[in-house]
Structures are given as C-alpha cells and as structure tokens.
Amino acid sequence: MAAKAGRPGEGLESRVEGFNERARVAVKDERLRSAVAVHSKNTIRNRNAALSALPDAPELRERAYRIKQETMANLDRHLERMASAVEKRGGKVFFANDGEEAVRYIGELARRRGAKLITKSKSMATEEIELNRRLQEEYPELGLEIVETDLGEWIAQLAGEPPSHIVAPILHMSRHRAAEVLSEEAGHPLPPNVEDLVYFARERLRQKFLSADIGITGANFGVAETGTVVTATNEGNEGLVASVPSVHVAVMGIEKVVPRLEDLAVFLRLLARSATGQKMTVYTDFVSGPKGEDEPDGPEEFHLVLLDNGRSSLLGGEFEEALYCIRCGACLNVCPVYRQTGGHAYGSTYSGPIGAVITPLLKGDEEAKDLPHASSLCGACWEACPVGIPLHELLLRLRRRQAETGISGRAQRLAFDAFEFGMRRPGLYGIGAKAARGVQGPLLRDGVARSLPGPLKGWAESREIPHLAEKSFRELWREGRIWWRGGKNS
C-alpha cells in the first residue's frame, strides 16, 4: 500500500493531539453532552424526515458520489475552467498552495485597498488556515478589524473560541453563556433570550456590513462551467458580506468544484436536508464576478482564492474520498463519540468523523494521532453521509498507516505480533488460554476482577471485567458435553 504520509497542511495552531485527555473531561460535562444530545436528536429527526420525503435520495447519494469521483479524476481541468470563467467576467483568481500564500494574498489586497474593516461569512476554509489571527499578526500596521457575521461564529469569535460543530458553531455554548458574551460586547447586560440577543446582534452587525471595506466568504460549491461560487445560508448575511463592500474575496477549497450546473442540483438537494433537515437553506447565493457595468449592486473587485493546503496530495490515493465531503455535518450528529465529547475535544477546525479523517490527512499523522482512534467504527457516519464517503473505512486505513509508519508505538506492535503468533497456532492458543486462566485467579475477588494492569487499567475501572470460563467451548466440545435432555449427544 501507499504508506506515504500526506503533505501536512497549515494552520490549526491549536494542538490536535490530546483527544483522549480532552474527551475525558468532556464526557463529564453534563451540560455540554445534553446540548449536543438535543441538537443531534432534533437534527437527525428532521434530516430523516426530509430525506425520506425525497424518493430518489438513495440514487442522489450515488450520483453525488459518482460526480465527486469524476471531478477528482480531472480536478485540474475543472479548476482551470472555473478560473477562466471567473476571469472572463472580470474576477481575479489566485491559487494558494497553503494557508500562508492565502493569507499573504488577502493581506496585500487589504493593504492595496487601504482596508480597515473586513466582514466575513460562511467559511470553514479560513478557520482552517486561521486567517483572522494571521492577518492581524502578520499585518499589524494595517490595524485590521475582522468581524465574523454568522451569528454563532460571531459569538464564538467574541468569546475567543473556535466553532465546535460544522453547522452549529456554538453548540457547546448555553444561551446564558451566549448572553454573557454579547453583554460584554454591548457594554450593558442583555437578557438571555434569543430574540433580544438576535436584535442586538443585528443592530451591531448592520453597522459592520455597511462600513466594511472587504467582504470574505467561503463557498459551498464552485461551478466550473459557469465560474459561479455558490453559498447556502440561513441568515442572509452572506449576501451582505459579498455585495456591500467594494471588494469580495471568496476562499474556496479546491475540492468544492463541481463540473456543471446540473451537478449542483444534486448537491443542493442533499446539502440542506442532510445538514438541518431543511429542503433548501433560506438563501442560496450565486456569485460569478464583480458587478457588471449595468448592474447597480455588487463589488468592484471579486477575488477567488482557491485553497489547496494539502488537498491535492490526496488525489488518486486511497484517501481521495475524504475530498468528497460537502461539510453538512451529518456525520457529527450521528457519531456516538462526537455525541459524548462535542467538537472541541477534536482540537481541530473539523470535528466528528470527517474531522478525524481529514485532520490527520491535512496536518500529518504525528500531530493528530489520537483522532483515527476516536471512533468505535460503528459506521453510522458512513450511513449518514449524503455523498457516501466510507468514513469508517478511511479511519481504518489511517490506523493502518500509523501502524506501518511506526506511529502506533512499539507496545502495540509487540502485542499484535504476539497475538498473531498465538492465533496462528491453535496448540499455543490452547496453552495460552489455560495459562491465562491460572493467572486471572489472583486478580479475581468474589469471582469478579476489580483491576487490571497496564493498558487495561482504565477499562477495568469503568466496568466489571469478564473472566475466563472454567472450561472453554473447545474443551466442552471435545468432552462431548454439548447435550440436552431429549436431545442428541455429540
């Protein structure tokens, strides 16, 4: 197999390693767990209803997978087509190999335009490369103010926290905490009810929308055929970010391109249903370039930043399917591990099963070595994925890559070498079983083991440990003791 480690991408300054430690804390946070549970339950119910009302959902899922497969096979061609369509309409296209190049491009643009205020909306890719922090750190002389305008994202930004869910960024936060954060921004206390908080946010953000020099958005899809950047939102702020400032920058992961408009119809039908259970999001915006001569609205300049950041290294390899993700978050909602830990335990922009897959692929195995193990491989993520990404299989392949590159460690290697040695030799397996039965004696108390040494310690602390039977099935079979009254003896 190809054991080469993916080229590590950039950004994500927070340490990804340490899922176990963070998860251990998170599972004791009842408030967090119940917030995640309520969200998951509602979203799954709505999603199931929306998808079952769509009779061709299974076919759509298959079509979506095939379109992605076909797109990735010729990604460079599709990107070129998209770029030339954008340029034809007067937009500029920049291909950023990594986060640093994207930051520099946007920083220089801000300098040239003398920008002071940047409004943002709807972008995981800029979270991934930590655009806000890096722009402010690397261009301090510009004195940039950068404001997230998605309500949840804005509250997270004010609180200095990263989003904890792809679709619901402040899922981890209570209404009271959100009110606290916004009260601080307001300079006076705000009541913890949604209406008041939204009203305040609207007032405050309206000023930002109107005075921003540059608007930065993400992209749910990019249509190669027409050079159109498509975003699906529920708050309508994306339209204000993309059209009010005189400059609009769309930052799009290169994998978001779809070849034709008709492909878009497949994905748009799946996206909202999978993400929130809506048939469509409230707004679906199409941007194809700066405003035309006869158009009253729109930016003077339009820039499309196509972000690679490690993605192209996955093309044609065993992890390519990770690029098929449309960021709907469905896999998070159904994942029993995510549901116990929330998103911050993953320590990465992308959490849940898809995060456990793409973070090591973009960041490198060493940095994210817990994540491929943060799954019981139950397959719920694969079942829920609207594009049919075999997420649990990709997690297995990542575990294999760790074993083959030695990241899994010597102890595990020795243990599984011994496992193989014993299991290949039935005689030895029998002797080993008898020996283990002898050893377990001292560990048992009232027939129950209370503690185990080494790696099994944590396991034994949380449950009663099954002990070995007095006689194995093999022995019972040999002794011909598998009979019952009125039944046949062996």
Place this chain on the structure above:
Amino acid sequence: MALFVPCFVDLIRPEVGVATVRVLRSLGVEVVYPEGQTCCGQPAFNSGFFDEARGVARRFLDVFEREDFDYVVCPSGSCSTMVSRYYPLLFEETPEERGRAEALGGRVREFSDFLANVIGMEDPGASYSGRAVFHAGCHQRRELGVLEEPRRILRGVSGLELLDWEDEELCCGFGGTFSVKMPEVSAAMADQKIRALEKSGADTLISCDPSCLLHLEGRLRRTGHDTRVLHLAQVLDPGRGEV
C-alpha cells in the same frame, strides 16, 4: 455446516457456543466444529495492524475453506462481518487471496441470518418469560443488514415481550480496542444505552453480538443493574443453559 466460535466466546462465554450448537442440532442441522480454528483477526485489523491480521486470517481461510462446508455459521455479527466484508479489504493487494476470501465470505453466515434465511426457521419453538430489548451490533445492522431477522425470531418466542427502545441504532461503545484506548468515552456510550434500557422497562437485553453483550453487561453490573443479558442462541437454547 461448520461452526465458527470466536475466540472470546470460546474462552469467556462458551455457553453461547454451546447454545448455538444445541439450537442448530435441534433443527436437524449437522454441526462440524473444526478444531484448528482460533480467531478471525479482527482486533489486529481494527487497530490498523493489517500484516498481523493477515497472518491470522490466512489460518482462518485454511481451516474453513474445505469444500464440504457449505456454510460457516458464527454466533457473532461482528466476527461474521470481519470475514465476509473485511477480508476482501485486508487482502486487497493480493488478488489470489482476495478471491479466496470472497469465496469463503459468501458462505459465512451470522447465526440469526442462517436460521431465518438459510434454514427458513418458522417457529423458534422456544419460550422465555420477560420483557426484552434487542441490541443489533453495528456490523450486523449496517454491514450485514441483518436486523429484522433476529427481531422476527424473538417475536416468535412465547412469553417474550419485545420492546422498542430509544436510540436503539446507537453503538454500545465497545468497538474492540476502542473501549481499551478510550475507556471513559466508551463507558459514557454504554451509559446512554443503559439509560435507554431503563426507560424501556425491559428486564432482559438480547443481542447476536457477544462482544456488545460483554461490554454492556460489564457496565450494567458496575452500575448496579441486574438486567439479564443474553445472546439470541441462549434464548432459543433447548437445553436451557445446562452444560
């Protein structure tokens, strides 16, 4: 048919193997137990140690590949899946072995699948007194798609009331070495199942996966529950657990 008794059933819950044999024999099925068998290799495979898993899987192929075994029956959805669904992935780079794995995989049947779809068992002819919930292991549910069969069989058991329960599609949190690597998250997952079980009013938990049962039983006992925990074969066992 040949019986595959997974290693942990052999060593920890032999009574599940015994009950499986009795049920099959009571239905007139000739049961052969190839003694050279050990394990399917799943623990190594799930941990990413494919080389080691292949070593064990080769032994499995050698033992069960015999022509006269029309079916290989296993009282574990998870171990059945390992052979029928994951061996082809395990041997994806060696076409000859992959072919062998696919051929054998087609003959491997999880216990309830074999009862319902191969023998076509109509009336389980068993009785049990209790209110039960059924837990489908994740592999059984999603990879094998054998979900209705065990439920249908259980509904035919006289005296047994099969209840619906909340979040029944959720993983129990075992996941093999997952429960060792992340014991706290794993226990929290088990607790969610246990809360749902309590809410359902069931006194019995039944599954076709002894590994899920061992895990949930361990957590049930630690949290002071006396819920009965049984494999489907034990519910149907004409010998009532005598060994």
